[in-house]
Amino acid sequence: MTPIELMDRLERLLADLSSANEEYKALYLEYIMGKLSNKWHYLLNAPFKISEQCCDIMKKQPAIELEERENIAPVTAEMAIESKNREIDYINHGCNAFDKKRPKSTPMAFWTEQDVLEYIHKYKVEIASVYGEVKQDNEGKYYLTGVQRTGCMFCMFGVHLEEYPNRFQRMAVTHPQLYKYCIEKLKIGEVLDYLGVEYRPYVMREKTGQLKIV
Structure with a gap:
């Protein structure tokens, strides 16, 4: 279907949604929102719930409720380079977006990742151990x-999409108690098994040099 044919069809459906609502909905989901790749269709019948809303429920909504209850505005470390939306937001509002419906300050909006790493390195800022250390290569990066x-x-x-060791295999080494909580208590292991993703750490066999699952 060409773009012109698609728009013509949408216009006809919009003219009488009462009788073509389901067809319009299907067309909208497939051509406007994007079609779910066939290789993921098996997840539609997965024995667990799937949603993209966890961030909204666990992070965004509680923050918004706190801001409204306490009449405060957030200061975040968002950077424009992290996404197109944040870049547009910075261009339109600058660092202090006090004119937005949800006011906030983003003093690091114009920073780059190199700025952050240089600052950490120069001022010896302590960072989480999982990041390792900040070093410079031969080109000064x-x-x-x-x-x-x-x-x-x-x-x-x-x-x-991750290669070995993936995030859970690394977690097994760096945070074994949290790993056990995720895999067993939250049953993330069952989900990863269903997806066909290995999460158990590997160890090297001393004699053969081969990897084996712990």
């Missing part, structure tokens, strides 16, 4: 010797 980014430790988003 700063880099981390450990993980490059962190997020919610329980999040599985994108884990199927």
